[in-house]
Amino acid sequence: xxxxxxxxxxxxxxxxxxxxxxxxxxxxxxxxxxxxxxxxxxxxxxxxxxxxxxxxxxxxxxxxxxxxxxxxxxxxxxxxxxxxxxxxxxxxxxxxxxxxxxxxxxxxxxxxxxxxxxxxxxxxxxxxxxxxxxxxxxxxxxxxxxxxxxxxxxxxxxxxxxxxxxxxxxxxxxxxxxxxxxxxxxxxxxxxxxxxxxxxxxxxxxxxxxxxxxxxxxxxxxxxxxxxxxxxxxxxxxxxxxxxxxxxxxxxxxxxxxxxxxxxxxxxxxxxxxxxxxxxxxxxxxxxxxxxxxxxxxxxxxxxxxxxxxxxxxxxxxxxxxxx
Ligand code: AMP
Ligand code: TRP
Numbered sequence: 001x002x003x004x005x006x007x008x009x010x011x012x013x014x015x016x017x018x019x020x021x022x023x024x025x026x027x028x029x030x031x032x033x034x035x036x037x038x039x040x041x042x043x044x045x046x047x048x049x050x051x052x053x054x055x056x057x058x059x060x061x062x063x064x065x066x067x068x069x070x071x072x073x074x075x076x077x078x079x080x081x082x083x084x085x086x087x088x089x090x091x092x093x094x095x096x097x098x099x100x101x102x103x104x105x106x107x108x109x110x111x112x113x114x115x116x117x118x119x120x121x122x123x124x125x126x127x128x129x130x131x132x133x134x135x136x137x138x139x140x141x142x143x144x145x146x147x148x149x150x151x152x153x154x155x156x157x158x159x160x161x162x163x164x165x166x167x168x169x170x171x172x173x174x175x176x177x178x179x180x181x182x183x184x185x186x187x188x189x190x191x192x193x194x195x196x197x198x199x200x201x202x203x204x205x206x207x208x209x210x211x212x213x214x215x216x217x218x219x220x221x222x223x224x225x226x227x228x229x230x231x232x233x234x235x236x237x238x239x240x241x242x243x244x245x246x247x248x249x250x251x252x253x254x255x256x257x258x259x260x261x262x263x264x265x266x267x268x269x270x271x272x273x274x275x276x277x278x279x280x281x282x283x284x285x286x287x288x289x290x291x292x293x294x295x296x297x298x299x300x301x302x303x304x305x306x307x308x309x310x311x312x313x314x315x316x317x318x319x320x321x322x323x324x
Contacts, residue, residue: 004033004176005138007040007080007129008065010058015199016274017192019068020180020242021144027069029142029176035075036136036306037065042080042087042128046121047111062295064202067285076309078302080132085310089131090124092317096160097127101153107146130154134161135310139171145181146191165320180242184235188217202278203285209278210271218263219256228259236263236270244273 006026014023026037039061044054058079070077080086102108102123112118129150133141134157141151151173158170182191185198192199200212218236219229231237231253240252248269255261261269288294318324 001034002140003036003136003138004029004140004142005036005038005133005136005173006142007038007043007132008061009044010039010041010054010061011044011194012057012060013204014061014064014068014202015192015194016202016239016242017183017185017199018144019202020183021178022142023065023068023070025142025176025178026065026075027071029140030071030075033140036138036309037070037075037077038080038132038306039065039078040080040129040132043125046119046125059295062299063285063288066288066295066298067281068202069281072298072301076302076305077298078306079299082299082303083135083306083310085135085307085314086128086131088314089135089317090128092321093127093131093134093157093161094124096164097130097153097157101156102126105153106149126150126153127157130157133173134158134170135313136306137169137171137313139173140176141173142176142178145177148175148177151175165317169316169320180238183238183242186212186216186235188235203282205282206271206275206279209274213267213271214264216267218266222256222259222263225262226259229256229263231256236266239274240266240270243270243277248273 004026006022008018008022011018026035029035030037039058041054041058044057062077062079065077066072105126108123108125111122115122130153133154141147141154143151155172158172162169184190185192185196186200187196187198189196189198200209204212216236219231219234221227221233222229234256237252237256240249244252252261252266252269255266
């Protein structure tokens with residue numbers, strides 16, 4: 001059976017971008033694959049943060065993941081810093097990763113260009129990501145489009161380590177994208193992201209979802225109500241494709257191209273279908289929050305299972321590398 005691994009930063013609550021781009025896919029794939037899902041708190045400390053806040057966001061992310069349908073009875077859901085082998089393998093991969101490849105990463109260039117002093121952890125971030133995946137010898141990685149370059153580097157690291165120490169030991173992990181590989185921000189920005197403040201929270205109450213949806217950017221060609229639009233350039237259309245049934249999506253296309261509906265009408269229909277999908281998730285989050293011991297249990301059990309698999313991989317890695 002193939003193994004899947006994915007990591008998600010403890011940004012607190014999920015938003016519909018990382019839900020549609022990744023987490024919804026995790027929930028489907030966990031039925032067919034042996035699955036490991038990791039809240040990557042060691043990745044999160046590469047940018048400035050408050051310790052108490054990080055702890056709360058990590059827990060909150062666990063609640064969101066469980067509410068979104070991750071099933072701890074079939075998947076291993078855990079927190080990265082509770083499994084020390086992640087950083088151990090990352091150090092080992094430091095010795096086979098070309099510096100030039102790290103410097104070429106778009107996310108590194110983006111982040112570094114906005115910082116006065118760049119911590120080495122920002123540069124080495126994808127090495128830890130490769131260690132996350134390869135520690136479980138996973139071959140499939142469900143992620144959004146922004147992670148494709150990091151996964152190419154993970155394959156390169158696997159190849160280099162294999163070439164030096166053990167042909168075929170690590171598989172070359174492939175990205176598994178969804179149709180919603182990149183959800184734009186409601187402000188029309190290229191990517192929905194917490195750091196850009198253009199998100200809709202997965203657990204946000206309906207009123208506040210509508211407050212955000214109503215003024216959201218649509219096709220700029222639709223200045224007046226009577227101006228026809230092009231659905232493909234509109235983020236609202238892409239959200240319909242993720243949330244609405246196929247007949248509704250087809251109707252949205254027609255109504256947009258013929259200016260049959262105004263954008264507000266179109267958003268109302270979207271809101272209704274979003275609610276259908278999100279209401280049960282919100283309800284589950286309330287149940288989970290009422291029973292914090294369940295979250296503790298998942299966190300403890302997940303770490304124990306992950307450590308078992310991870311220590312087995314490290315035993316073989318060390319043996320092949322001449323580490324005592
Ligand atoms: P992050 O919250 O940045 O750790 O991302 C978690 C997962 O969600 C990763 O697989 C990302 O590629 C994916 N993701 C984050 N934002 C978006 C977005 N706006 N559209 C699609 N996927 C996303
Ligand atoms: N870098 C990923 C992100 O920002 C998070 C991540 C860390 C990850 N380790 C991973 C994703 C391993 C997939 C596999 O979204």
